[in-house]
Amino acid sequence: MSQEITNTAPIGVFDSGVGGLTVAREIMRQLPNENIVYFGDTARVPYGSKSKDNIIRFSRQIIRFLKTKNVKAVVIACNTASALALETVQKETDLPILGVIVPGARAAVQETRNNCIGIVGTEATIRSETYNKEIHKLNPDIKVIGKPCPLFVPLVEEGFAKHSITKEVIDIYLSEMKKTDIDTMILGCTHYPLLRSSIREYFGESVHIVNPAYETAMDLKKVLAENGMANPSEGEASYEFYVSDAAEKFTKFADSILPYDVTTTKEVNIEEY
Amino acid sequence: MSQEITNTAPIGVFDSGVGGLTVAREIMRQLPNENIVYFGDTARVPYGSKSKDNIIRFSRQIIRFLKTKNVKAVVIACNTASALALETVQKETDLPILGVIVPGARAAVQETRNNCIGIVGTEATIRSETYNKEIHKLNPDIKVIGKPCPLFVPLVEEGFAKHSITKEVIDIYLSEMKKTDIDTMILGCTHYPLLRSSIREYFGESVHIVNPAYETAMDLKKVLAENGMANPSEGEASYEFYVSDAAEKFTKFADSILPYDVTTTKEVNIEEY
Incomplete structure (x- = not known):
């Protein structure tokens, strides 16, 4: 063919x-x-x-x-x-x-100043640790903190992206990560760019958001x-x-x-x- | 065979x-x-x-x-x-x-005192109006109020059944129905019995909950x-x-x-x- x-x-x-x-x-x-x-x-x-x-x-x-x-x-x-x-x-x-993972990992490695990167994604993506592996190929010293956020996809699909409920779910999933030193965060699921503004607001300007798309x-x-x-x-x-x-x-x-x-x-x- | x-x-x-x-x-x-x-x-x-x-x-x-x-x-x-x-x-x-629909519809028809029944279910179940048709075969005078609650399934599957977030989602989906006269409510999705206590609490004792199982x-x-x-x-x-x-x-x-x-x-x- x-x-x-x-x-x-x-x-x-x-x-x-x-x-x-x-x-x-x-x-x-x-x-x-x-x-x-x-x-x-x-x-x-x-x-x-x-x-x-x-x-x-x-x-x-x-x-x-x-x-x-x-x-x-x-x-x-x-x-x-x-x-x-x-x-x-x-x-x-x-x-x-x-x-989308290799490009996303590379962008995050280029972006981080303190070698500490956060990743949000589905259960399967986070469990696979594929982002971690790709990041460590480029720089084995980077600390990677992954967190599955399984409710984000249905919240986006049901039109709740801008709803206060979604902000609460962001807090439930990401309050631990917020306490860490990450300065870069990969949106490791193609639905998540639609929550970008809420996630950015939650983490503040000090965390750079990477959209692998x-x-x-x-x-x-x-x-x-x-x-x-x-x-x-x-x-x-x-x-x-x-x-x-x-x-x-x-x-x-x-x-x-x-x-x-x-x-x-x-x-x-x-x-x- | x-x-x-x-x-x-x-x-x-x-x-x-x-x-x-x-x-x-x-x-x-x-x-x-x-x-x-x-x-x-x-x-x-x-x-x-x-x-x-x-x-x-x-x-x-x-x-x-x-x-x-x-x-x-x-x-x-x-x-x-x-x-x-x-x-x-x-x-x-x-x-x-x-x-599960014919048995659930029959139980609700037997239960209602004021001929006003609420149904919660997936988008496809509510859109099909199959519960409505089965209820009306038994009693065409019954008023049926359906409401799709698409986030209930992922909330249950992700272990949020008892979480305060779920109570808020129940309020978002069901506040309109709460203002109606329903005295009977069909849990029209097999996941929903796992939210039964929160739904019961939201509606109070005056609404009878039917589990078609x-x-x-x-x-x-x-x-x-x-x-x-x-x-x-x-x-x-x-x-x-x-x-x-x-x-x-x-x-x-x-x-x-x-x-x-x-x-x-x-x-x-x-x-x-």
């Missing part, structure tokens, strides 16, 4: 649901020539409480689906899948595959350039959206957070891939 | 995850002779935000799996699947299949008796637990809410059924 892939082929971007749209948005901003095929696994969301074996199986199915769309590269825009499946699927696939788009740009795969055409890029369930709800959410009109999302039975 | 089924065959009970254990527990109490095969779809939990088509597909797969265990009857111990899939799978299956076990007893299918053997019943993901976490939860030691849960790739 790889011989058919041209530079005008799309980038495949996937996530467990809508969260990865914060990554797609960064790619749209930084690589405006690139076409995108986005897949949100809304039939099996959330990934954060599920096992490594299943996250790998889900990721394989989605990559098989994206290959039917002739993508030239894949971005795993989901921290949990990046933490648990990236290494495995990279070995099996003849396309460049990027996750921005760094991931930068990395993608570099990978495409290095492989001579950047799209040279300057016409309007095309964006396609696929989900495994509830296309209409997804379309509304996508339309509200992307800087252009999202009108259709197609539904796919991902278990057939 | 049906000719192989004997009276000693197990009852199949399924749910999107752990919530249906509140129904399994009632069956164990009221039908101590019956063997049970429980399936929790932990790879695809939660169901409450997903579409009817997918809930039907998931339910069909699970029933096919339960049939490989030679069950003599199936209990859909999940309100969302009972609301969206029961009617379809009943037509396709040569076994008695019971949901109890009524469902009563109905099952009746169906088995009517079909001459009750298990006559008085030895110790056997209980088997299967999930589609994260067996260990499930075992811990099951062990904490069931009145006997749960030591093993087996993992099944449900997408193969």
Whole structure:
């Protein structure tokens, strides 16, 4: 299949649901020539409480689906899948595959002044310690403090991002971390940028917040350039959206957070891939 | 297959995850002779935000799996699947299949004095209006007030059932309903009995709380008796637990809410059924 892939082929971007749209948005901003095929696994969301074996199986199915769309590269825009499946699927696939963790870890290492970094994410992401490993590859002296915040995703999905309840939940999860010396905090879940202002307010100006989405788009740009795969055409890029369930709800959410009109999302039975 | 089924065959009970254990527990109490095969779809939990088509597909797969265990009857111990899939799978299956909604609706109709019933449940259950339809079959004059409470499931699953945050969320979701005349409230999601004391406290003694699990076990007893299918053997019943993901976490939860030691849960790739 790889011989058919041209530079005008799309980038495949996937996530467990809508969260990865914060990554797609960064790619749209930084690589405006690139076409995108986005897949949100809304039939099996959330990934954060599920096992490594299943996250790998889900990721394989989605990559098989994206290959039917002739993508030239894949971005795993989901921290949990990046933490648990990236290494495995990279070995099996003849396309460049990027996750969000390596770029996020690198940005945090560059940012910290006192070598003390905090990470918030799903249970699976924190338990995997993948951020810790990537940070320690760059600087083994950095102290890393991780904290799973499993209620953040449902709070965002239910529209409570700006609610006082969410501020209380932030305090419950993060009061211990606030007492530590961290000067840098990684938002290790693609939903969390939507809580950014509340988290920033809670920690104050002394803690720098890292959103891996921005760094991931930068990395993608570099990978495409290095492989001579950047799209040279300057016409309007095309964006396609696929989900495994509830296309209409997804379309509304996508339309509200992307800087252009999202009108259709197609539904796919991902278990057939 | 049906000719192989004997009276000693197990009852199949399924749910999107752990919530249906509140129904399994009632069956164990009221039908101590019956063997049970429980399936929790932990790879695809939660169901409450997903579409009817997918809930039907998931339910069909699970029933096919339960049939490989030679069950003599199936209990859909999940309100969302009972609301969206029961009617379809009943037509396709040569076994008695019971949901939790008809028994819950009947109990509420018997209970109400002023013909005003409240229902709390997932988004999908409330949107389906299945409780409303079942209540109106019994008494078309009853006023039914439904309210989706999507954060209740993650709050229970994350161990916040007794936390003050949950009391605040109860107030956010149910303050409107508290101002109405309801004298009866259906806990229309199998997780919600675990919030029962907080909900009772919020509404006070004047509102009667209906837990459909109890009524469902009563109905099952009746169906088995009517079909001459009750298990006559008085030895110790056997209980088997299967999930589609994260067996260990499930075992811990099951062990904490069931009145006997749960030591093993087996993992099944449900997408193969």
